[in-house]
Amino acid sequence: MAHIQLNDLRKSYAGQEVIHGITMDISNGEFVVIVGPSGCGKSTLLRMVAGLEGISAGTISIGDRVVNDLEPRERDIAMVFQNYALYPHMSVRENMAYGLKIAKMPVAEIDARVAKAATMLELEPYLDRKPRALSGGQRQRVAMGRALVREPAAFLLDEPLSNLDAKLRVQMRLQIKELHQRTGQTTLYVTHDQVEAMTLADRLIVMNKGVADQIATPHEVYMTPASEFVAGFIGSPAMNIFTVRAEAGVAVLPGGQRLPLPGLPASGEVRLGLRPEDMELVEGDTPSIPVVLKSVEWLGADAFGYGVIEGSDVLMTLRLPGNTLAKRGDRLHVAAAQGRIHLFSPETGKRL
Amino acid sequence: MDNSTQGPLVARGMGRTMAHLWMILGVIIVAFPVYYVFIASTHSVQTILRPPLPLLPGSDAYENYRGAFSGEINRIGGVSLWRLLGNTTLIAVGIAVGKIVISMASAYAIVFFKFPFRMACFWLIFITLMLPVEVRIQPTYKVMVDLGLIDTYAGLILPLIASATATLLFRQFFMTIPDELLEAARVDGAGPWRFFKDILWPLSLTNVAAIFVIQFIYGWTQYLWPLLVTNSNEMNTIVIALKKMVSFADADTPWNLVMVTSVLAILPPILVVVLMQRWFVKGLVETEK
Ligand SMILES: Nc1ncnc2c1ncn2[C@@H]1O[C@H](COP(=O)(O)OP(=O)(O)OP(=O)(O)O)[C@@H](O)[C@H]1O
Numbered sequence A: 001m002a003h004i005q006l007n008d009l010r011k012s013y014a015g016q017e018v019i020h021g022i023t024m025d026i027s028n029g030e031f032v033v034i035v036g037p038s039g040c041g042k043s044t045l046l047r048m049v050a051g052l053e054g055i056s057a058g059t060i061s062i063g064d065r066v067v068n069d070l071e072p073r074e075r076d077i078a079m080v081f082q083n084y085a086l087y088p089h090m091s092v093r094e095n096m097a098y099g100l101k102i103a104k105m106p107v108a109e110i111d112a113r114v115a116k117a118a119t120m121l122e123l124e125p126y127l128d129r130k131p132r133a134l135s136g137g138q139r140q141r142v143a144m145g146r147a148l149v150r151e152p153a154a155f156l157l158d159e160p161l162s163n164l165d166a167k168l169r170v171q172m173r174l175q176i177k178e179l180h181q182r183t184g185q186t187t188l189y190v191t192h193d194q195v196e197a198m199t200l201a202d203r204l205i206v207m208n209k210g211v212a213d214q215i216a217t218p219h220e221v222y223m224t225p226a227s228e229f230v231a232g233f234i235g236s237p238a239m240n241i242f243t244v245r246a247e248a249g250v251a252v253l254p255g256g257q258r259l260p261l262p263g264l265p266a267s268g269e270v271r272l273g274l275r276p277e278d279m280e281l282v283e284g285d286t287p288s289i290p291v292v293l294k295s296v297e298w299l300g301a302d303a304f305g306y307g308v309i310e311g312s313d314v315l316m317t318l319r320l321p322g323n324t325l326a327k328r329g330d331r332l333h334v335a336a337a338q339g340r341i342h343l344f345s346p347e348t349g350k351r352l
Numbered sequence B: 001m002d003n004s005t006q007g008p009l010v011a012r013g014m015g016r017t018m019a020h021l022w023m024i025l026g027v028i029i030v031a032f033p034v035y036y037v038f039i040a041s042t043h044s045v046q047t048i049l050r051p052p053l054p055l056l057p058g059s060d061a062y063e064n065y066r067g068a069f070s071g072e073i074n075r076i077g078g079v080s081l082w083r084l085l086g087n088t089t090l091i092a093v094g095i096a097v098g099k100i101v102i103s104m105a106s107a108y109a110i111v112f113f114k115f116p117f118r119m120a121c122f123w124l125i126f127i128t129l130m131l132p133v134e135v136r137i138q139p140t141y142k143v144m145v146d147l148g149l150i151d152t153y154a155g156l157i158l159p160l161i162a163s164a165t166a167t168l169l170f171r172q173f174f175m176t177i178p179d180e181l182l183e184a185a186r187v188d189g190a191g192p193w194r195f196f197k198d199i200l201w202p203l204s205l206t207n208v209a210a211i212f213v214i215q216f217i218y219g220w221t222q223y224l225w226p227l228l229v230t231n232s233n234e235m236n237t238i239v240i241a242l243k244k245m246v247s248f249a250d251a252d253t254p255w256n257l258v259m260v261t262s263v264l265a266i267l268p269p270i271l272v273v274v275l276m277q278r279w280f281v282k283g284l285v286e287t288e289k
């Protein structure tokens, strides 16, 4: 177990920089999730920590050692791969024991550790099977087991659940969470699934094109997204973000309506973000945003209304109560709940 | 095994009958000469020389084979049948094993290591495909003479073990190994040697078996090179000895012994194929990894 420090970490491929300087301290036992859209450099970052990818600039330390020039095996880490990468010709037992065998651990100790991991992951009945005779979920657990038995300083997982069906994914997510609570391993976990990210993480790294836009707890990321990108990426359905013009404390909406908003700059354009779930229906005579509904999706407990701000073609998603009678063509008035307004700079995308 | 579960195509009715007739015809065409050789090896010289040759085994089988093994061949060719079989086995196994070692090593380097001129090395190996033994036979012969390897096993084996074909086959196979398997092994602490020994080798076994069979037969049936590089009868292979036996005038040729020798020359490759058949086929058709 150990803490991990990333210091201005950069990666270039053939002169093209894909990771633009990431700095972070991960404390011992922390569960950090790297999340972001495809191609933003999540895997690259993780693989740099693992030692599978060279470091172009910056340093990584695990524990108190700078590991930049160490081979993966010398870094005291274990990794779970997206497609599990189990050794096809070895039994489950041998797969799990392989790393320990190479480390020349006494056989009795290897057996004990494999048995312990197998119990934890409910793999005992399959120990003598080959990976090909296992289901996807079982293979995934073997991959976890192979990492667990090493009792490494850090645990690295690259989209470990993305090959499982939805139901199994939820199950395994809970299991990973429980495992982490039990073992207290320092963990770095890559995913593009925001539900996984929000539920598992102690802290999130939200990556955007090789930059860590925000490093914070899931709660902070949701409540106070540091950039327009983070705001749009975290939360489902996505936050409504549109441009308004500030005029002496009043926002001029795309449809020309005027809405008093706290925290606006004196003048100029600004990006306004409102989460569907943060808006409430109000009477038409209070300051509000008029929305003309285009369609309503009813989900049971609640419903989503999709429409545009009246007099414009700016799309708005609204969360409506499950018993709503709203339908296509209706005109609804919504106002943001107290303190649930997000403002971003149109130039930098940063939170204002 | 049930036919209907064998392949994606299931022949029915006439189609099936035709398919079987076709295959039986093929088997007859391929197997008949071999059968004929075997029949001939069970008759006396007189019977063989007086056409037509019977289609059923004769009564001289024991006599012929005993004779061949107990010195008759020695009397004609100056070397015992045992020695011939021993020589040929040694050379065939030497070539097959040598080819596998060399080609696996080069494929391993080309696929898994980044080094300068990697692709140049690959293409160098690749273009040697266009240079069969016959083309480079003179310089090779000169080298063997200079090294004093004429009439040695080394001289018989070494020039034949470089194999672009096998290297390419192994390269193709190694490239199907997912990168993540290598990475998992690296994280588990396996260095290059351990990765080869613990992971690549076991996964390659079926391929190795297939290549072994092909190269064993290639080595067993070598003719031109052994002819050039051996002078002493002691170093002959069975194919060379066979050739020497029939180079007498027809009437003087001990055809019964020639046929016995032929049978014995055919037998080991057949044995190898039969014994390794299951792995061999698996190696050729296996896609799931
Ligand atoms: N070997 C490489 N050579 C050049 N560019 C690369 C290489 N590997 C990755 N990249 C680039 O680096 C960027 C980050 O890739 P990375 O695999 O880390 O993305 P990711 O966030 O893991 O995406 P995904 O969610 O699809 O797995 C991509 O733009 C990719 O094209």
Ligand SMILES: [Mg+2]
Residues within 6 Å of the ligand: A042, A043, A044
């Ligand atoms: Mg990835």
